[in-house]
Amino acid sequence: MNKITERMRERAQELLAKGEVEWVIGWEKGSLWYHSSPAFVRRPEEVERLIWDDFCANNLAKYLLDFTQLEGKVALFVKGCDSKGINRLLQDQQIEREKVYIIGITCPGVRDARKARGKGPEALETIDLEERCTFCTRPEPVIFDEIINTGEKLPGRGEKEPRDRFTEVERLLALSPDERYEFWAKQYERCLRCYACRNVCPACNCRECIFDRSQSGWCSKRIVKTENEFYGLTRALHVAGRCIECGECERVCPVGIPIMSLHRKIIKDLNELFGPYEAGLDTETPPPLGTYRTEDPDYFV
Amino acid sequence: MLKVKRDKLPQVLSVWSEEAVVYTPQEEDGVSTFRPWTGQAEVTFKPGSTVLPPKELFFPRTEEMYRYRVEGQAAFLEELSLPQQKCVLVGVRSCDARSLLLLDDVFLTKGYVDEFYRRRRENTLVVALACREALDTCFCTSLGVDPARAEGVDIQAWEKDDGYLLQATSERGKALLDKVGTLLTEVSEEPPAGARPSLEVDPEGVTEKLQRMFEHPFWDDLWHKCVGCAACTFLCPTCHCFDIQSENRGNEGFKFRCWDSCMFAEYTRMAGGHNPRPTRKERVRNRILHKLRYFPERYGKLGCVGCGRCLERCPVHMDITKIIQAIKEVALDG
Ligand code: SF4
Ligand code: SF4
Ligand code: SF4
Ligand code: SF4
Ligand code: SF4
Numbered sequence: 215m216n217k218i219t220e221r222m223r224e225r226a227q228e229l230l231a232k233g234e235v236e237w238v239i240g241w242e243k244g245s246l247w248y249h250s251s252p253a254f255v256r257r258p259e260e261v262e263r264l265i266w267d268d269f270c271a272n273n274l275a276k277y278l279l280d281f282t283q284l285e286g287k288v289a290l291f292v293k294g295c296d297s298k299g300i301n302r303l304l305q306d307q308q309i310e311r312e313k314v315y316i317i318g319i320t321c322p323g324v325r326d327a328r329k330a331r332g333k334g335p336e337a338l339e340t341i342d343l344e345e346r347c348t349f350c351t352r353p354e355p356v357i358f359d360e361i362i363n364t365g366e367k368l369p370g371r372g373e374k375e376p377r378d379r380f381t382e383v384e385r386l387l388a389l390s391p392d393e394r395y396e397f398w399a400k401q402y403e404r405c406l407r408c409y410a411c412r413n414v415c416p417a418c419n420c421r422e423c424i425f426d427r428s429q430s431g432w433c434s435k436r437i438v439k440t441e442n443e444f445y446g447l448t449r450a451l452h453v454a455g456r457c458i459e460c461g462e463c464e465r466v467c468p469v470g471i472p473i474m475s476l477h478r479k480i481i482k483d484l485n486e487l488f489g490p491y492e493a494g495l496d497t498e499t500p501p502p503l504g505t506y507r508t509e510d511p512d513y514f515v
Numbered sequence: 516m517l518k519v520k521r522d523k524l525p526q527v528l529s530v531w532s533e534e535a536v537v538y539t540p541q542e543e544d545g546v547s548t549f550r551p552w553t554g555q556a557e558v559t560f561k562p563g564s565t566v567l568p569p570k571e572l573f574f575p576r577t578e579e580m581y582r583y584r585v586e587g588q589a590a591f592l593e594e595l596s597l598p599q600q601k602c603v604l605v606g607v608r609s610c611d612a613r614s615l616l617l618l619d620d621v622f623l624t625k626g627y628v629d630e631f632y633r634r635r636r637e638n639t640l641v642v643a644l645a646c647r648e649a650l651d652t653c654f655c656t657s658l659g660v661d662p663a664r665a666e667g668v669d670i671q672a673w674e675k676d677d678g679y680l681l682q683a684t685s686e687r688g689k690a691l692l693d694k695v696g697t698l699l700t701e702v703s704e705e706p707p708a709g710a711r712p713s714l715e716v717d718p719e720g721v722t723e724k725l726q727r728m729f730e731h732p733f734w735d736d737l738w739h740k741c742v743g744c745a746a747c748t749f750l751c752p753t754c755h756c757f758d759i760q761s762e763n764r765g766n767e768g769f770k771f772r773c774w775d776s777c778m779f780a781e782y783t784r785m786a787g788g789h790n791p792r793p794t795r796k797e798r799v800r801n802r803i804l805h806k807l808r809y810f811p812e813r814y815g816k817l818g819c820v821g822c823g824r825c826l827e828r829c830p831v832h833m834d835i836t837k838i839i840q841a842i843k844e845v846a847l848d849g
Contacts, residue, residue, distance in 0.1 A: 244826075244832040244834055244837070245714060245826070245832075245834050245836060245837055246651055246652070246714075246832075249826075249832040249834075250832075251740060251831050251832045251833070251834075252739070252740040252831050253740070254736070254739040254740065272830070272831060276742070277739070280739070331650070331651060331827075332650070332651060400544075401544070404544075404546060404548075404567075406576070406745070406746075406749045406750075406774075407745075408744045408745040408746045408749050408776075409744050409745065409779075410742065410744035410745075410746045410830050412744075413742040413743055413744045413830075414742055414744075414830050426779065426780055426781045427781070428758075428760065428781065429760070434760075434762060435758060435760055435773050435775075436577045436762070436771055436773055437576040437577045437773050437774060438577055462830075465830075466744075466746070466830035468566070468746045468749075468750055468828040469546045469566065469567070470544055470545045470546050
């Protein structure tokens with residue numbers, strides 16, 4: 215058992231046994247060695263289910279929305295990226311800080327489970343990191359009540375500098391408008407409208423999504439390219455300035471649509487228009503589109 | 516047994532293409548699905564099933580059903596012509612072949628025939644390809660599917676290192692092979708052994724167990740991790756739910772149907788806002804009950820073919836084999 219797992223179980227056990235929290239949200243093992251899956255533990259004797267390994271990619275922050283009616287507290291484990299999801303929900307006034315106990319994990323990085331297909335555990339070190347980890351500048355959680363730090367480094371990335379996260383955006387920007395439209399049309403042609411991207415996203419926290427009101431007349435339930443594009447653009451603009459770049463949307467898309475390139479284009483634009491901003495770092499700095507400053511560019515008015 | 520050499524396969528497909536659209540598994544942007552073969556010289560079949568199942572060739576994700584128009588007090592309906600296109604589907608795995616038989620039960624039996632589905636099914640010949648190798652998530656054999664021999668297809672093929680063994684399993688399949696007779700040779704080779712999936716579960720008795728578990732606390736713990744998307748149901752080769760809606764422009768419009776999922780909140784929301792499946796708990800329970808209880812009750816067979824797509828692409832790897840196992844381990848009084 216690795217040190218992070220050991221510490222997770224210990225702390226979950228204590229918190230539940232002392233009645234300090236009603237639930238602990240962490241990760242457990244699935245049927246395959248490269249499948250790790252969210253776990254919900256409410257009895258001290260169940261903490262043995264909890265694990266930490268290279269495949270604990272799921273951002274657990276969004277699940278806090280399921281516990282807003284609970285009287286007691288919920289504890290959850292967060293990696294660097296996940297912790298920004300908690301700030302997202304706090305800043306959007308979806309959860310109460312006092313009702314959450316946050317155990318941060320200084321994240322050694324997670325790997326791409328889809329790339330492990332067909333391989334055995336001995337191949338672990340050869341499996342690519344999740345894309346978001348190659349950009350990650352903050353493996354240390356930005357908000358926590360306590361922290362688990364075993365000093366491990368991101369596997370694969372080692373001491374290397376994070377990659378530039380706008381490289382792909384720039385590649386797409388260099389295309390002609392027609393080529394760029396072709397590119398996105400081809401991607402959204404295969405979108406299934408399964409809404410996995412929306413449902414895992416901590417910035418998608420509307421009580422009811424417009425796309426769950428297909429008879430509103432605003433959007434159509436037809437799963438066709440144009441309507442899918444409308445869905446993708448609407449969601450991208452709705453999380454503009456609030457997307458914490460956890461990359462979960464792109465990771466879970468069953469048909470591999472490069473959703474993050476769309477979101478990063480908007481982030482790049484926002485940075486250029488309103489100055490550098492990274493969503494979810496704290497709960498005080500207002501998102502660029504959620505505030506007004508007299509010096510904001512106004513050329514379009 | 517008949518055999519086609521690997522390098523002759525494109526010629527076979529080319530002959531079949533004269534009268535039909537030939538579909539083969541093809542990968543684009545990392546996602547494999549059945550696409551029209553357009554003369555590619557290289558035809559390869561990766562192990563296992565495609566990411567997207569072949570169901571949408573029979574039951575498209577969205578299709579128009581009829582059009583209408585209103586002029587003053589009069590309303591006019593315009594029927595759409597039924598699908599005419601002849602197709603040959605090449606490289607269907609045994610799991611997906613079984614799924615087509617399950618879809619047949621839904622769309623063609625019990626007194627209601629879906630004409631769109633029926634036409635597409637009748638217009639399509641299925642060439643199955645045996646699996647020599649399973650994916651990590653395959654568990655078809657647990658559901659009684661034989662990876663080496665598909666049910667209800669027209670031709671069964673087995674991959675060998677230098678080509679494909681072929682056997683007609685229906686009259687129409689035989690006619691299809693006759694058309695390419697000159698490209699085939701008669702050989703005395705044996706079909707290779709089928710894949711042996713390592714993932715296994717024994718579903719024996721699960722239906723009866725579930726008949727007594729609708730209100731069981733089991734469901735209270737199961738749903739938490741599910742995020743309520745439709746990845747599992749849309750990728751499932753046997754899921755077949757759809758919604759019917761219309762779209763109007765001025766005085767005219769059309770009715771269409773599109774895939775729907777019991778994992779969506781909107782799925783059971785009624786006029787007035789009441790929802791009999793208000794949370795993910797009831798929705799997860801429904802998906803499991805539909806596959807493992809309601810489908811067998813109505814059609815006498817389990818509604819899962821063990822393709823493993825749901826557990827592979829589910830954002831949280833909700834695993835139906837684990838769920839079946841857990842159901843079997845639930846202790847019931849009496
Ligand atoms: S997860 Fe992918 S397929 Fe599903 S709705 Fe989002 S973009 Fe479309
Ligand atoms: S849009 Fe994607 S990357 Fe941004 S917060 Fe949502 S899930 Fe994370
Ligand atoms: S589930 Fe069975 S039939 Fe289907 S691809 Fe896997 S091994 Fe082949
Ligand atoms: S089981 Fe998985 S794929 Fe299915 S609705 Fe739940 S999260 Fe989505
Ligand atoms: S329930 Fe899952 S394993 Fe079974 S047929 Fe559907 S996608 Fe395949």
